[in-house]
Amino acid sequence: MTTPATHQSFSTFRKTSLSFLSLLFCYFSFAQLTTKNLPLEELKGFSQTYYYSPGHESRARDIARFMENAVIFFQNEIDFTPKTKLFILAPQHWKEFAAQPLQEVYGFPHNIDYERLAVASEDNDFWRSFLPPTDRLPAALVLQLRKAYGKNDGSLSMMPFFDLLGLHEMGHSYTAQAGVKMHRHWMEELFVNIMLHTYIAEKQPELLPALETFPDMVINADTAEFQFTSLEDFERLYPTLGMGPKNYGWYQCKLHAAAKDIYNAGGKRVLIRLWKTLKNHQEEMSDDVFATLLEKEVHPVVANVYLKWMQ
Ligand SMILES: [Zn+2]
Incomplete structure (x- = not known):
């Protein structure tokens, strides 16, 4: 079972500068949050708990509806719903509720303790730091970026x-609350990128450009600037994020692209098989045995993430 302890050593990474692609996509800590006397409002009538900074109810409702539709989808497909509390925070409330290492990085979405999640209510400098200077990109890519991230005023937003x-x-x-072993x-x-991609592709395909364009742009660029590109290095360096923030972001983009390939090869049934297989196999396995299990019981395309990582 995945536990927060797995991620405790991430705290050693807090001294590293949080710049472009920093600590992308996922961060855990043992931050102690109090939910008494919250300066936040709460949405009622949903399966999950949603707190939001006053003045952001409309955006909170949009986010809650997105999450709730996904919760219904996953309940139908994998017969499980966790208990979570999503904090949708304005800048003035971020420090109070975000996990300690990310209190200075407004906008960094993260899972605090497998129950509490923090997201930003507003566009911000952190998100803007991911936008490349469009004058140095091929025209076709700029068009893709505008389609995925263009705003009505002509600017781009990574929101x-x-x-x-x-x-x-x-x-x-x-995965943590259901006791599904990730190995x-x-x-x-x-796994969570497959969940995300499967839900978007099945239920909200109009959001696929937003999900796919940024990772595609990163992994199609030259990897020469990245010291680490192997899965062995990822396993070794993940507990301390020792590969550095930008290099970690590259790995995440590879795993988003892999999730897309997996869905496109086998559809939603791959997610369901993978969930069941990982739930049923709690035993320790070598890399080869794990790959064979994925190939035989889930789908060869999942095993290929390990077997053909850089091909
Ligand atoms: Zn993650």
Whole structure:
């Protein structure tokens, strides 16, 4: 079973500068939050708990509806719903509720303790730091970016991508609370990306450009600037994020692209088989045995994430 202790050593990473692609997509800690006397409002009538900074009810309702539709989808498909509390926070409330290492990084979506999740209510500098200078990109890619992240005023915003990552973070609550063993760190992250991609592709395909464009842009660029690209390095360096923030972001983009390939090869049944297989196999396995299990009981395309990582 995945436990928060797995991620405790992430705290050693807090001294590292949080810049472009920093600590992307996933972060856990033991931050102690109090929910007494909250300066936040609460939405009623949903399966999960949603707190939001006053003045952001409309956006909170949009996020809650997105999450709740996904909760219904996953209940039907994998017969499980976790208990989570999503904090939708304005900048003035971020420090109070975010996990300690991320209190200075407004906008970084994260799973605090497998129950509490934090997301931003507003566009912010952290999200803007991911936007590349469009004058250096091929025209076709700029068009893709505008389609996925363009605003009415002609500017770009990464909000459509980051808003989807709340579901990635909730995915970690699914696997942890259900006791589904992930076996490897790469599977821990791949699994929730498969959940996210499957839900979007099945129920909200109009959001696929927002989900796919940014990871595709990163992994199609030259990898020369990244010191680490192997899965062995990912496993070794993940507990301390020793590969560095930008390099970690590259791995996450690879795992988003893998999730897309997996869904496109086998549809939603791959997610269901993978959930059941990992739930039923709690025993320790070598890499080869794990890959064979994935190939035989889930789908060869999942095994290929390990077997053909860089091909
Ligand atoms: Zn994650």
